[in-house]
Amino acid sequence: MTATATHTRSTRKQHIYEAAATLFRDKGYNATSMRDLALSVGIEPSSLYSHIKSKEELLSGICFDCGQQFLDGVRAIISDQSTIEDQLRQLIFLHVKIAQDDITSMTVFNDEWRHITEPELSLFLRMRKKYEDDCMVIINSGMDEGVFRNIDSHVVLNAIINSTQWIQRSKRMLSKETGVLGNQISDLILNGLLQDNN
Amino acid sequence: MTATATHTRSTRKQHIYEAAATLFRDKGYNATSMRDLALSVGIEPSSLYSHIKSKEELLSGICFDCGQQFLDGVRAIISDQSTIEDQLRQLIFLHVKIAQDDITSMTVFNDEWRHITEPELSLFLRMRKKYEDDCMVIINSGMDEGVFRNIDSHVVLNAIINSTQWIQRSKRMLSKETGVLGNQISDLILNGLLQDNN
DNA sequence: AAAATACGAATGAACGTTCGTAAGCAAAGA
DNA sequence: TCTTTGCTTACGAACGTTCATTCGTATTTT
Structure with a gap:
């Protein structure tokens, strides 16, 4: 799976992925050329292909890695049985924590995923859907228990x-x-979401 | 000024701007080719240049128009003397209203402005800065009056x-x-921002 | 007649990627 | 120990394609 792209492998490959994430964040995927990336890494453009398969692989690798973090995170919260309010708090903190650990990759995940092409795009969307569904389990429980104000759960x-x-x-x-x-x-x-009674 | 680009002029020119905004929103500025745009409008790529000066002009035109709406809006709120809480409410509703009127252009304004190049980029950033400063006037008043919870005003x-x-x-x-x-x-x-004492 | 609008053809530049190749290095065979 | 083999990493050159844009010219509108 592409999801294992970054966390293994040599220092060089990792370096390329990190430089790519930074460039994608700053300039956007399409505005980032492989020549830009090569310059940032300090090798010639053609040399990049000794380490990676394509520009697309860089983007989808970054996005899948980040998506997996979200997915693993929400599932850990669901299995760990706590009060709904605690689970909701943990859910928000999950987003904060991922941003804290690697805000560059998360920005790419948020802003550049749409440039992933098929067939990876379908996989990515399915992954994101799974994550959202899992979140909805928690949120709907919160709604049922009256922990939240009276709002459409999708808006929450x-x-x-x-x-x-x-x-x-x-x-x-x-x-x-x-x-x-x-x-x-x-x-x-x-504060915005919770009912006033604490 | 580029800011007057869309709201005047012929139907055709308007149509081009609208089609461009939709494409920029859906695919991003760099991933949108003039061939895509021409196809969407129903003419040949070269014919576009009978109506517009460049691809860049399309982007900056859309962004400046939208930015001007924000700027005009916040200034109207400041001049119209109301209670701070009412001004804050109006400020949030301003964003909602602009989204309601033309969410396509607003999305481009939000997501694609960074592809504007100099010298327009500096103008754009100055415009946005002015807008943020005007917003800050309202927010700081709210903070001083204790209308908001105790939060950094920049976060607000x-x-x-x-x-x-x-x-x-x-x-x-x-x-x-x-x-x-x-x-x-x-x-x-x-609800999230306001103090509990209504 | 003048101006606006459309076109096809062509331009140079930039793009992602492939190719053949060479240097460096480690393990295996002599 | 010397040589051979194979792998990884790097390179420069070149590929075909796409890009935004220009030009001269035709057609349509005013």
Whole structure:
């Protein structure tokens, strides 16, 4: 699977993936040329292909890795049985934590996934759908228990998912610690979502 | 100025701008070719240049038009003297309203502005900065009056600005009316931001 | 007649990628 | 120990394709 692309392999390959993520984040996938990437890594463009198969593989590799983190995260939350409110809190913190660990890859995951082409695109979308469905299990439980205000649960899902983009924007604007920022943002979201009775 | 690019002129030119906005939104600026655009409009690629100057002009035109709407909006709110809480409510609704009127252009404004090149880019960033500063005037007043929870005002600014991306995402996911969606979202944000003592 | 709009053909530049090849290095065979 | 073999990593040159744009010219509209 493409999902194993980055975490194994040589230092060089890893370096290429990291440089690609940074370039994709800064300039966008299509505006990033393999010549840009080669320059950033410090080798000739053709030499890149001793390590990777294609430009596309770089993009989908980054996106699948990040997606897997989200998927693993939400499933850990579901299996670990806690109160619904705690699970919701953990769910928001999951987004903050992933942003904290590697905000560059997460930005690519958020903004550049649509440039993945078939057949990987279908796999990616299926993965994302699974993640959203898992989140919905938690959110719907919260709705049933009356923990949230009376809101469409899809809007709640979007509030949580969107928090990553909120972090991106704030990070760019404030260059604050992602951790501090994450706490402020998750508090804000939770305050907005939760019923007033604590 | 480029800002007047779309709202005047012939039907054809308008049609080109609208088609470009849709393509930029769906595929991104760099992934959209002038051949795609010509096909969408129904003429040959070279014929586009009887109406427009360049591909870049399309992007910056769309972005400046949208930016001007934000700028005009926030200034109207500031001049119209109301309570701070009302101004804040209006500020959030401004974002909802612009999304409602033309979510396609707003999506381009949000996601594709970084592909604007100099010298227009500097103008664009200056415009956006002005807008953010004006928003900050309102937000800081709210903070001073204790209307908001105790949060960094920059984080609040980002919450409001980010609402547009929230709407984008929700719209794509739910294909709901932007109006209904906007109300739910602004309520959520306000509940999150406002102090509990109503 | 003048201006606006359309076209086909052509342009140079940039793109991702492939190719043949060579240097460096490790294990295997003599 | 010397040589052979094979693998990894690097390279420069070149490939075919696509890109945005220009040009001269025809057709249509005013």
